[in-house]
Amino acid sequence: MQEQKAAVPAITRPEFDPTQLVEPTVAQMAVSFRRDLEWRHKSPATVRTYMDAIRCLDEFLTEKGMPKGVSRLSREHLEAFVADQLERHSANTAKLRFAACKAMFTWLVEEGELERSPMERMTPPTVMVIPVRVVDTPDLKKLLAACGEGPDEFSNRRDTAITRLLIARGPRVGELVSMTTEDVDLDHRMFSVVGKGAGR
Numbered sequence: 001m002q003e004q005k006a007a008v009p010a011i012t013r014p015e016f017d018p019t020q021l022v023e024p025t026v027a028q029m030a031v032s033f034r035r036d037l038e039w040r041h042k043s044p045a046t047v048r049t050y051m052d053a054i055r056c057l058d059e060f061l062t063e064k065g066m067p068k069g070v071s072r073l074s075r076e077h078l079e080a081f082v083a084d085q086l087e088r089h090s091a092n093t094a095k096l097r098f099a100a101c102k103a104m105f106t107w108l109v110e111e112g113e114l115e116r117s118p119m120e121r122m123t124p125p126t127v128m129v130i131p132v133r134v135v136d137t138p139d140l141k142k143l144l145a146a147c148g149e150g151p152d153e154f155s156n157r158r159d160t161a162i163t164r165l166l167i168a169r170g171p172r173v174g175e176l177v178s179m180t181t182e183d184v185d186l187d188h189r190m191f192s193v194v195g196k197g198a199g200r
Contacts, residue, residue, distance in 0.1 A: 023069035024113065026061065030054045032111075033104050053100035057081055070108055075118045082125060091127045098124045140167060165191070 030051060037047050060081045061068045067077070078101065085094035102124075105117035135143075147159040165176060175193035184191045 023071060025068040026054060026058045026070060026073075027068070029070055029104065029108060029113065030058070033107055036107060049096060050100040050103065053097035054104060056085070056097060057101055060084055070105075071114060073118050075122060078119050078122060082122075086125055091125050094125045095127050098122075 033054070034047060034051055037050060042050075057078075058068065060066075061073075061077070064080070066080075067073060081101070082094060082098050085097055098119075102117070102119045102122070105114065105119050108114045109117050144160060144163060147163050148156045150156045150159060162176065165171065166173075171193050179191065179193060183193065
């Protein structure tokens, strides 16, 4: 007689339940968004600004008990966040954080994480342009005189040159301090700086 093999019980697969999927949150997506910004060679200052804005959004959603999953956020949630930023900070800060969050949601659409951005029809806060006070001539003379009061001649000449460049051409401080001797052409009396967002 042939030996009979025992029947192997069938494996029952559980039914797929989409509600059990873990939805990516704002904080989780921020990690990937940061990598994308760095891959696109955004300046460290820009990356910090964007990440700070998204951190503020995540903290706001937690504080207000709002959904934190990126696909569950609506325009109303983001408008409430911007309104909160306008109450806490200057309009310029609120506008920067608006732009950072909008950039992340646009990126989420490009990556296929969202079909549409909840911020696509939102407009940034209005920022009033306040003219910067122009330093008058007597104060400029005092500033230049102070540059010549240092302990040694080299420091005096250096400080005077830096101050005159700032007065005459108005470069950003970051652009000025990053200059090297190669950026100065004494023969043609010219200098060059690396502008915002550019790299050496």
